[in-house]
Amino acid sequence: xxxxxxxxxxxxxxxxxxxxxxxxxxxxxxxxxxxxxxxxxxxxxxxxxxxxxxxxxxxxxxxxxxxxxxxxxxxxxxxxxxxxxxxxxxxxxxxxxxxxxxxxxxxxxxxxxxxxxxxxxxxxxxxxxxxxxxxxxxxxxxxxxxxxxxxxxxxxxxxxxxxxxxxxxxxxxxxxxxxxxxxxxxxxxxxxxxxxxxxxxxxxxxxxxxxxxxxxxxxxxxxxxxxxxxxxxxxxxxxxxxxxxxxxxxxxxxxxxxxxxxxxxxxxxxxxxxxxxxxxxxxxxxxxxxxxxxxxxxxxxxxxxxxxxxxxxxxxxxxxxxxxxxxxxxxxxxxxxxxxxxxxxxxxxxxxxxxxxxxxxxxxxxxxxxxxxxxxxxxxxxxxxxxxxxxxxxxxxxxxxxxxxxxxxxxxxxxxxxxxxxxxxxxxxxxxxxxxxxxxxxxxxxxxxxxxxxxxxxxxxxxx
Numbered sequence: 001x002x003x004x005x006x007x008x009x010x011x012x013x014x015x016x017x018x019x020x021x022x023x024x025x026x027x028x029x030x031x032x033x034x035x036x037x038x039x040x041x042x043x044x045x046x047x048x049x050x051x052x053x054x055x056x057x058x059x060x061x062x063x064x065x066x067x068x069x070x071x072x073x074x075x076x077x078x079x080x081x082x083x084x085x086x087x088x089x090x091x092x093x094x095x096x097x098x099x100x101x102x103x104x105x106x107x108x109x110x111x112x113x114x115x116x117x118x119x120x121x122x123x124x125x126x127x128x129x130x131x132x133x134x135x136x137x138x139x140x141x142x143x144x145x146x147x148x149x150x151x152x153x154x155x156x157x158x159x160x161x162x163x164x165x166x167x168x169x170x171x172x173x174x175x176x177x178x179x180x181x182x183x184x185x186x187x188x189x190x191x192x193x194x195x196x197x198x199x200x201x202x203x204x205x206x207x208x209x210x211x212x213x214x215x216x217x218x219x220x221x222x223x224x225x226x227x228x229x230x231x232x233x234x235x236x237x238x239x240x241x242x243x244x245x246x247x248x249x250x251x252x253x254x255x256x257x258x259x260x261x262x263x264x265x266x267x268x269x270x271x272x273x274x275x276x277x278x279x280x281x282x283x284x285x286x287x288x289x290x291x292x293x294x295x296x297x298x299x300x301x302x303x304x305x306x307x308x309x310x311x312x313x314x315x316x317x318x319x320x321x322x323x324x325x326x327x328x329x330x331x332x333x334x335x336x337x338x339x340x341x342x343x344x345x346x347x348x349x350x351x352x353x354x355x356x357x358x359x360x361x362x363x364x365x366x367x368x369x370x371x372x373x374x375x376x377x378x379x380x381x382x383x384x385x386x387x388x389x390x391x392x393x394x395x396x397x398x399x400x401x402x403x404x405x406x407x408x409x410x411x412x413x414x415x416x417x418x419x420x421x422x423x424x425x426x427x428x429x430x431x432x433x434x435x436x437x438x439x440x441x442x443x444x445x446x447x448x449x450x451x452x453x454x455x456x457x458x459x460x461x462x463x464x
Contacts, residue, residue: 374406
C-alpha cells in the first residue's frame, strides 16, 4: 500500500490524497447518476369457480363451456429498477436496454440538494443488440450531466469508479481497476461482446450506471456481473462508451439503429480449420451459412468462404467482421477479400437490412445406418427430421448414437447433429459418408460441417 501512495503522489503533483481524488470524481458523477424505475402493466382474467366446485358430471351433462361466464380483468404492475446517467443538460439519459425493456411507465430519481427528486421519463431509442438505450426526462430545466470519455484509450490497471443503485440503494459508489478487456463472455446463457471487465463492485441494480475514470469521464456502462452466488464476486462488466457513442445519434434521431447487413452466419477460425482450408495464419471469419436471397448470396459469398478483409481492413475473427459490417450503412457497397478453395477471391457486396431466411423443399431418403469412429449415423427421413427438429432445407446424415470414449465424443458431436460435410467434402447420405471417411487421417485434423438445433456449426478436432 505504501508503494501505491507514493505512485499516486507522482501522478498527482499537487500531493492530493487518493481518497480526495475518488471523492471528487464520485461527488461530480453522483449529481448526474439517476435511479430508474421501469413499470410494466398487464391485465389478466380472474379465474372462474365452477359450479359444485368442478363436479366431473358438469361437463358430461352440460358440456365444457356451459358455466363459462364473462370474467373480470385485473391489472397487475411489476417494477424493475436500474441505473442511468444524464448525458446532456436537457435531460437525455443513457442506460441499458434491458433496464427499460417492456416498460409502460418510467420514472427517474436524482439527488438534488440532499433530497431525492423524481421525474417522469420516456423512451427515446433502444438497441437490443448492444443493450444500450436512451430515455429523456420530461422536465423543462437544465440538468447536470456527465462527459463521455474515450474507451479506446483505457488500459488494464486503470482506476475506475462505478456508481448506481444496487438492490435499490441509490447513489452507491465503488472503486476498482480495469481487470481486462474481453472480446466475448457468456453470462447466464447470454453472450456479451467487447466488454470492459472491472473489479469495482457491481451488483443487480447497477445496470445502466456509469463507469468513470479518474477524470470523471464515462468510459463504460455497467451491464453485467459474473456471480455464481447471485452477488458480486469480484468480476463485473461494462459496455465500452465508444460503442454507445457510435449509435447515440441514431438512437436519438431515429429511435433505433440501422446497420449494414451481409447475411451470413460465421464463426472463428482455429488452427485445424486454417490448415484444412489452406490458410497460413489463424485469422478471418468462416462462413457457416449464407442466408438465401441475402446481399451475401447476391454478391457471390459461399458457405465455406473465409472472409479476410472488408474494404481493405483486416478481419481478425468473427467479432471483427461483425463490427466492420455493423459500422456500414444499409445500401453501402463494400469490398470483401475471401479465401475459397485455397484461392483468394475479391467480391463486391451491396449491404442491405436484416432479412428472413427462405426455406426450400427437402428430399426424403430411406433410413440406413453406418458407424465410423464411434459415430453412428443414419440417412434422413421425415420422422428423424421432425424428432430432431432438422430444417427442411438441408440434407446430410443424422447422428443417432455416439459411443462413449470414442473419437466422435472427443469431437463434440451430439445425438441429433446433422453432418452435411467433412473436411469440405459434401455429404448427402451414408454412401457419401462412407466414401469420405475412408480417406480421412484423423491425425491431420477433421472439420465436421453440421447443423445443431437448426443452426450451422463447424467442429474441428485432431485425433491421435
